[in-house]
Amino acid sequence: MSIQVALSDHDLAAVGAATTAVNNALLSGKSCINDHVSDCYIATLQAALIEYNLEAVDAAINAVREALASGLDWRELGQMIKAERRAGNPVAGLIDSLALDKNKITVVLENFLDEEDADDEAMTRPATKVGSQE
DSSP, X not given: OOOOOOOOHHHHHHHHHHHHHXXXXXXXXXXXXXXXXXXXXXXXXXXXXXXXXXXXXXXXXXXXXXXXXXXXXXXXXHHHHHHHXXXXXXXXXXXXXXXXXXXXXXXXXXXXXXXXXXXXXXHHSOOEEEEEEO
């Protein structure tokens, strides 16, 4: 036994619109999930890099804290970090940027996590910027 239903042009348009809306929602959901997976991967990598370089990250945070506690203003602190970088200070070399109004220091950490030893590929891999909040 078969049942036949006659749909008007209006009904067909409504079904088409509903199908389009469902497809758009699915695509949007997939995109959102992909974005979250990507964000999760980046956060996990940054956390691993911070743990791997914990002493250096702590040294950078403490250096900034001590400089601010000594009365340096943000402009002077930025100038001091640039001068220390030029002088070869490895801690200052880690500091990429400061957003002191957000209580944030961004450091650049090399990623040797996948390598047992630093081979040529690891040495040419780009460093990863990691923002740390005090």
